[in-house]
Amino acid sequence: MSDLNFRAIQQAFTDAIRSEDQSDFQGIEARRLAVYRELFFNNVEGFISGTFPVLKECLDENLWQKMVREFFIKHECETPYFLEISEEFLAFLQSEGASSLNLPDFTYSLAHWEWMELFADAYEAQTEVSVEAIQLDSDILTSIETAWLQAYEYPVHQITPEESVEQQATFLLVYRKNETVNFIELNPLSYLLFQALQNNSNQTITEIVKELSATNGLSFDQLINGAMEIIAHWSDLQLIKKIHQ
């Protein structure tokens, strides 16, 4: 290959490393090419299985290998950061490359949930959790920075290799406190309430609940007591804080 320029050599060699076709490569001993193929594939497989251990257990071993191989061959990873390879993998799961694999319907939801756990653990927060006392009836409130709302099509937090789950809208609130990641399952209304708090900049709880009751065709009186109760619970968990106007 010495008459080729270095770019052409790199193209041919990386093609050979990515390829599933284990045939020989001009000028390189098969066992040496095999070292590269194994090192590279095992490295990528290690990143993916490290972040998505539940998904790995839920999939048949052959399907898992086929999926990771497809990711390795077809997906052009842009991120230089190793923790973000998991995000590249999520993007792959939503791409055409993954659609031919006949993966279980819950695959993306479960993978996203496993990624969410890693993301929450490593997230670089700009602000510390506030421990300031809150007046529920008068303060303008919003969520803390290390709380994330997620809506899934499957109860992803209950999926295990032994337990298959039915499709069911699932609302989860993930949060990090004292360097530990936790989550709470929410009902649809408390999901909407927390979302409104996340986006809040100038409304009191009464105003937020009025708006929620109007958009959801419910009476204010039906909602307000339950809303106050759950917000008091979030306040105890230090998931919400006061906005200083």
Place this chain on the structure above:
Amino acid sequence: MVISGSGLGLRRGMLEEMSLLTPEQVDFFEIAPENWMNLGGRFGKAFRALTERFPFACHGLSLSIGSSDPLDIEFVKAVKAFMDTHGIETYSEHLSYCSHNGHMYDLLPIPFTQDAIDHVVSRIQTVQDILQRPLILENVSTYAKFGEMTELEFTKEVVKRSGCEMLLDVNNVFVNSINHSYDPVGFIKALPTKAIHYIHIAGHYDEADDLKVDTHGAPVKDDVWSLLDLAYEIHGVKPTLLERDFNFPSMSELLGEVNQIKDRQEGAYV
């Protein structure tokens, strides 16, 4: 803080144990910036506590200096900002490439050709302009070789033309000397002394008599310790780091190897 003496690679998987080490046990730590940038929570906190107590070197993995893909300028700027934030002086990378139509997250052999030298030298200069310091490049282990030049000719030419420095990995010299049948002593002797910034030492895996794989998963072999002694003899004592990425032994066993580096540094005839 500037690195000196003998160091250890910091691993997230051993963070708790490594956070208990004292400057009497380890002179400096090394990290892959790609694993510690943008990292908050418990890891970010432990890392900040360590950077206040120990000198650090950044040893990058994703720069891909020899790649045909475009150089990621934003990434290089982010590395610079990260080093400034944590007071880290040393940034080393690999004379290698790890991307082609996207990142592949492991090290590939640059073809030893004249056009590759032109390409690499120009990219090194761009990186050095952003970092405001010489880039330090490691000789990497390879299992295949492309191009008409030898590794030594290629490396010396890149160093000479770009003004970059070297991270001399004595294990990689040993591995490549077997894999590509050359004299490791001659290789080390021929490197320019003033370009060698620091040294790596590690264990490797014997795939076959004529094929070694640089796994960082085993204790350092005697042949490689001898090359470290030789490097000190020829080029003087340099800061030296023990790499261990897999099959972690006990902390006392790891520190035993770090102490062996110290003993050899103290006993080196220079």
